[in-house]
Amino acid sequence: MSRIARHFNPAFVVAAAILILALPHIAANEYELRLITLLLIYAIIALGLNVLVGLTGLVSLGQAGLYAIGAYTAAIFATRLGVGLVPGLILGMALAGAFGVLLAYPTVRVRGVYLAVVTIAFGIIVENVAIEWDSLTGSWVGISNVPAPTLLGLPLDTNAYFIVVGASALIAFLVNLNLMNSRFGRAMRATAQSEIASRSLGINVAAIRTLAFVVSAMAAGAAGVFYVYLNKYISPDIFSFADSVRFLLMVILGGSGTALGPVVGASIMTYLPEYLQAFGPWQSFAYGLLLLAVMFILPRGIVGSIEVLVSSRMAEARPETGHEERPRLADIVAVNPADGSACLDARGVSVAFGGLVAVDKVDETVDSGKIHALIGPNGAGKSTFLNAISGVYRADSGSITFLGQETTRLNSHQLARLGLARTFQNTELFSEMTVLENVLVAFHKEYRSNFFSTICRLPSFQRDERHFRQAAMALLAYVGLSAYAHEKAENLAFGHQRQLEIARALALSPRLLLLDEPAAGLTHTEIENLIALVRDLAASGITILIVEHHVELIMEISDHVTVLDYGELIASGSASEVQTDPKVIEAYFGSQTFGDGPAPAAGIESGEG
Amino acid sequence: MSAALQYFLAGLGIGGIYALVAIGFHIMWSSAKAVNFAHGDTLMLGAVLTIVFLDHGIAMPLAILLSIGVAIVFGVLLERVAIRPFADHAASIGWMLTTIAIGIMLESYATIEFGAFARPLPSPGVDKPIIIFGAGVFIQELLIPFVAVLIVVLLGLFQRRTQLGRAMRAVAFNRVAAGIVGINVLHVAMFSFALASALGGLAGILVAPVIQASATMGLLLGIKGFAVAIIGGITSAPGVVIAGLLYGIIEKFVDGYISTAAREAVGFSLVIVVLMLFPQGLFGRRELVKV
Amino acid sequence: MSKFSISAAIGGAAVFATAIAIGTGPVNAAEANPCIGNSGPVTGPAAFGGKSIRMGAEMAVDEINAAGGVLGKKLKFLQYDARGAPPRGVDNVRRIGLKDNCVAMLGGYHSTVALAMRDPIHEIKIVYVGVIAANTKVIENGRNPNYMFRVSAKDRWVSKFLVAEALKRSPNNKVGIMYENTGWGKGAYPNIQAALREQGTKEVGAETFNWRDTDMTPQLIRLRKAGAESLVMWGLDREGNQIMRSLQKIGWNPVKIGAWGFAGNLGELAGKLANCALIMQTYSWMGKLEPQAQKLYDTMKKRYGVKSQKDIRMGSGVADAYDAIHIIAKAIGIAGSYDRQKVYEAMFKVKHKGLVMNYDPAFERTEERHDAILPSAYKLTAWYNGELLPVSQTPCK
Incomplete structure (x- = not known):
């Protein structure tokens, strides 16, 4: 996944173009040329599906339905109105894309295997409509007499048509490649790996998924249109559930999430039936066996497995962490000097799960530029409160105001865009992406270049990409991770993972940073570093709300401490005030019996700050 | 009136079939958060093998037992080979494709060995229809939904009263926590697949007298049974049975009052609508995101 | 080696492997090859239909080859799977006509597949003889010349x-x-x-x-x-x-x-x-059989695992395919060449005493009589x- 091509390579395009132009002359006969055309059509659908499955992590078992929509649109317009190839393509892709939007809508609420059922149902509905809407689709008899394709009024013979399809497949390949290596591709992979972290970085997950569905649907639609003009005949039989499985298999077999995998998978799946014919009645058995073998031997697919093999051989020695000078945060991202006003104001916030009230009418004000701590025994509702103000959960009652704006009903990605950033108790990194990419994801909303200029690699995209790569590298230097920029996030040591989460959150130029137990699992030295980092953040003007069990840390850095117990606010004041509050002592030692000696959390009294 | 009753009874029979398939999906899902996508072929295995054993002169009760035995072995092997190695991956593509692959192989092999023709499985339940207010129905068709309901009741008792059953419930609720308290999660998964396959084989034998046994009988049953399990809420056994029965009855009424042609489009549109309104299915348990 | 060039190398290799894979197969010639293709269901629920055609066709081809073949060449029978899907049937026609370059072809079980094959058959101009699929419009399709023939029922x-x-x-x-x-x-x-x-x-x-x-x-x-x-x-x-x-x-x-x-x-x-x-x-293998049919039935028992007369599923298909191959072979003989156009012309001159009926002649030049089996034989x-x-x-x- 991480080993994808990063740079647009003109030599490859030229080589591919020469091959496409030469193939009609190399091909032994018309049948062979048609087969290669079919291969390229399958490559288009597989490349599109790769965006959905490989990048966005959504499984579609209804791709044949979208393929059918493109095919029937072109066939109906061509046979009834004599529409040519290009308008047919536009219509087919537009309609398939529209259905892509419809299909994406359930992903807002429906997940995983449930989503697979939605796509299966969609495929079956399309097949059923194609069978039953006799007057339009010709039912089982299908649509024949499709005229020869025309381009700008000129009829295309088999050779010319092959070149048109070849060029289109090349374009599809480049779109896939450029998409993959762009903020959109990164956002897609991010939503696949951690939806919740993506939201917290301001990514509109529903919009990104819709984009992925539309791209894959349009590719399927285009493939359907090309198929109609190749075969000059369609019927419902080739748009069945088994065909959706076949398309998915192309992506998996070649290597899902890789640039070339879909093309390789499509090649194999096009030629395979030709050779399987030799098995007579056993051919579907052989097909099943092959499918099983691929899943076992090459779970990452052919290209994916090769890339893993090659990259592990090329793996360089781990870089040494040099002691770098911490750059000034204000030089990297926009920071606003604190003005002393209330940054966050929560009034009477309650969150309940079923009958259990996790947070009960909590009032909390966080002043800007201050370090504010939230403590309490396990199960006191600290994380729930944090989730409520960051939009992960919705408060059942009460109101939340952020920077003077009522935000009670906002989603976490909307809050992130307002400048509320956070880290997670159990780190939520995009573990399959590199350290640098993790930070780049957070810059998603800052890019000015749009989808079109991104895909076409226009100068505005190049400018943005260069700028934010530099900014991301600087942020890594700020937290001391620049040596690991190209390392996979999951390979980082735990302490480094926590630092990366902070760097990622900083990319949002936050006004308020929520740290959920940032010291958990850190070594003593790492905690020292963390304290220095948090102080520097506050000094740069970022307001901090920190949930932590580590009392020394709290006492050392907090300007203000709030204590929760059983979902209720029991104390609030300066560190030294709460330390001596009887209610707090009661909460930590009170009625609970720990047996002999003080509980581990009893460090409350031994504060050194 | 008698037409409506006829549709209702016929729908109950067909819905019972979907319910039986869906229970298998429920059991597998609860233990492994993965299912045999080709569970329909387990039904085929039960039905086809029973006929093959009968052909070899084995008596009916023994033939049924033997077929269910083979189905159990199949389920255990499938869990070991096609599910377990792929259960760790968050993306569910792995086990979907491996089980589909095994389904393709099974169906293909059965077509070659058993033949492509459908064959009858004799049963006293389909000798003569009984007539209720002018609507005819075979005993077998009423038996199927009855057995589906019975299985849910027995499954519920089993899961409450026995050690193994309670372990199943614990694993269904939280795999990791169940493992921590000392439940052998892998054994539970194996047992669940064995149970699901046994019930699948039994279901195949029960439905074959009505729909006939053939190598390809499983495909559509599997897809519909899975869809039904999902809209019923795959975490709830009573939920999937209720959804199955309702789906069958709705299908027959669409057949009767709208048109045979509209059946699949209406049925599967309903599936999508239900999932949009109830993302966890009608009776499913909502899973909370925790960070 | 940059990461991209690795991917590019893999891709290049894949694409070129494909290009090499296509470097086989003969170029279209005036004389077609001595083979008769068939597209039918080999797998799936109608696989028995494909098997019945294969049995009938192979038995006829064996008889013809045992007698020295046609015009000194042994005939070959090639069967491809359409699994009941018309687009696959269309692919198969092109494979038989363009790659294998066969002289003629049979057509399979499903009427939808047969209907879809009409277009590519007329593009390629290869004689098609349907042996099961009975849809009327497969044969009565308004084309002239019409390459669609049938030795089967007509709906x-x-x-x-x-x-x-x-x-x-x-x-x-x-x-x-x-x-x-x-x-x-x-x-x-x-x-x-x-x-x-x-x-x-x-x-x-x-x-x-x-x-x-x-x-x-x-x-x-x-x-x-x-x-x-x-x-x-x-x-x-x-x-x-x-x-x-x-x-x-x-x-x-x-x-x-x-x-x-x-x-x-x-x-x-x-x-x-x-x-x-x-x-x-159109034909039944049940009851007492004529000597010729008895001989074929014995062959089926020996070669195809048929145990009883009931085991011959779609028995009409066996008989139709058997007759169709003999008719095509006679047409090639009359044409005196494996030229597809000449074979097409010769189809109208064939007279043959077959298993299903006495074809006298097998076909005539009216659209309706591109069907060989007449209602009197039903x-x-x-x-x-x-x-x-x-x-x-x-x-x-």
Whole structure:
């Protein structure tokens, strides 16, 4: 996944173009040329599906339905109105894309295997409509007499048509490649790996998924249109559930999430039936066996497995962490000097799960530029409160105001865009992406270049990409991770993972940073570093709300401490005030019996700050 | 009136079939958060093998037992080979494709060995229809939904009263926590697949007298049974049975009052609508995101 | 080596491997190769249809080759799987015509596949001889020259045949239609309607059913309400069985007359419920066989694992394919060349005494007579206690 091509390579395009132009002359006969055309059509659908499955992590078992929509649109317009190839393509892709939007809508609420059922149902509905809407689709008899394709009024013979399809497949390949290596591709992979972290970085997950569905649907639609003009005949039989499985298999077999995998998978799946014919009645058995073998031997697919093999051989020695000078945060991202006003104001916030009230009418004000701590025994509702103000959960009652704006009903990605950033108790990194990419994801909303200029690699995209790569590298230097920029996030040591989460959150130029137990699992030295980092953040003007069990840390850095117990606010004041509050002592030692000696959390009294 | 009753009874029979398939999906899902996508072929295995054993002169009760035995072995092997190695991956593509692959192989092999023709499985339940207010129905068709309901009741008792059953419930609720308290999660998964396959084989034998046994009988049953399990809420056994029965009855009424042609489009549109309104299915348990 | 060039190398290798893989196969020549192709169901629920064609065709090819082949060359029979999907049939035509460069081809089981193949067959100009699929428009397609021939039933003729038999048994001429919702059933429906019009009447109702439907009571209730006395049925055994059971459920016993899709194992599936269901066929391997048929039956027992006469599924397909290959071989002989155009012309000159009937001549130059088997060769049989017998051998009327 991480080993994808990063740079647009003109030599490859030229080589591919020469091959496409030469193939009609190399091909032994018309049948062979048609087969290669079919291969390229399958490559288009597989490349599109790769965006959905490989990048966005959504499984579609209804791709044949979208393929059918493109095919029937072109066939109906061509046979009834004599529409040519290009308008047919536009219509087919537009309609398939529209259905892509419809299909994406359930992903807002429906997940995983449930989503697979939605796509299966969609495929079956399309097949059923194609069978039953006799007057339009010709039912089982299908649509024949499709005229020869025309381009700008000129009829295309088999050779010319092959070149048109070849060029289109090349374009599809480049779109896939450029998409993959762009903020959109990164956002897609991010939503696949951690939806919740993506939201917290301001990514509109529903919009990104819709984009992925539309791209894959349009590719399927285009493939359907090309198929109609190749075969000059369609019927419902080739748009069945088994065909959706076949398309998915192309992506998996070649290597899902890789640039070339879909093309390789499509090649194999096009030629395979030709050779399987030799098995007579056993051919579907052989097909099943092959499918099983691929899943076992090459779970990452052919290209994916090769890339893993090659990259592990090329793996360089781990870089040494040099002691770098911490750059000034204000030089990297926009920071606003604190003005002393209330940054966050929560009034009477309650969150309940079923009958259990996790947070009960909590009032909390966080002043800007201050370090504010939230403590309490396990199960006191600290994380729930944090989730409520960051939009992960919705408060059942009460109101939340952020920077003077009522935000009670906002989603976490909307809050992130307002400048509320956070880290997670159990780190939520995009573990399959590199350290640098993790930070780049957070810059998603800052890019000015749009989808079109991104895909076409226009100068505005190049400018943005260069700028934010530099900014991301600087942020890594700020937290001391620049040596690991190209390392996979999951390979980082735990302490480094926590630092990366902070760097990622900083990319949002936050006004308020929520740290959920940032010291958990850190070594003593790492905690020292963390304290220095948090102080520097506050000094740069970022307001901090920190949930932590580590009392020394709290006492050392907090300007203000709030204590929760059983979902209720029991104390609030300066560190030294709460330390001596009887209610707090009661909460930590009170009625609970720990047996002999003080509980581990009893460090409350031994504060050194 | 008698037409409506006829549709209702016929729908109950067909819905019972979907319910039986869906229970298998429920059991597998609860233990492994993965299912045999080709569970329909387990039904085929039960039905086809029973006929093959009968052909070899084995008596009916023994033939049924033997077929269910083979189905159990199949389920255990499938869990070991096609599910377990792929259960760790968050993306569910792995086990979907491996089980589909095994389904393709099974169906293909059965077509070659058993033949492509459908064959009858004799049963006293389909000798003569009984007539209720002018609507005819075979005993077998009423038996199927009855057995589906019975299985849910027995499954519920089993899961409450026995050690193994309670372990199943614990694993269904939280795999990791169940493992921590000392439940052998892998054994539970194996047992669940064995149970699901046994019930699948039994279901195949029960439905074959009505729909006939053939190598390809499983495909559509599997897809519909899975869809039904999902809209019923795959975490709830009573939920999937209720959804199955309702789906069958709705299908027959669409057949009767709208048109045979509209059946699949209406049925599967309903599936999508239900999932949009109830993302966890009608009776499913909502899973909370925790960070 | 940059990461991209690795991917590029893999891709380049894949694309070039593909390019090399295509470097085989002969170039189109005036003389075609001595092979006869077939596209039919080899896998899937209709695989028995593909097998029946293969048995008939291979037995004929073996006989011809044993006698020295045609024009000194041994014939070859190539079968490709269409699995009932028309687009795959279209692919197969191109493979047979362009890559294998065969002299002629048979066509398979499904009517939808046969209909779809008309276009590529006329592009390539290769003789097609259908051996099972009976849809009228496969052959009567308005093209001239018309490369589509058939040694099988024709739905239009079958419809007339069945409607006449149905009306004989319906005192008030009230006929209902039950047809499967497939290309075959939908193609036959207008033929049945036309046959009824010709007899001065019309159907009281027409209902459809899908493959794998398990209950047909709604459709049958509607037909009974419309007053049908007899049912003309178009479908296959599995669904035929459900019709029989649904009839029993609603307590109705009209006259049942069906096309040859019910000639497989309806009697086995429905048992006594199928008794006196009347079925049209072109050929039957049941009962006592003529010496030539007996010889073929023995070969099937030896080579194809056939154990009894009942094991010959879609027996008409075996006989049709067997006759079709002999007719094609004779046409090549008359043409004196493997040139496809000459073989096409020679098809009209073939006379052949075959298994199904005496083809004299096999084809004529009218569109209607691109069908070799004439209605006079159609047989009406009846299911009785699990066996499909000539009506005269049963108590049925």
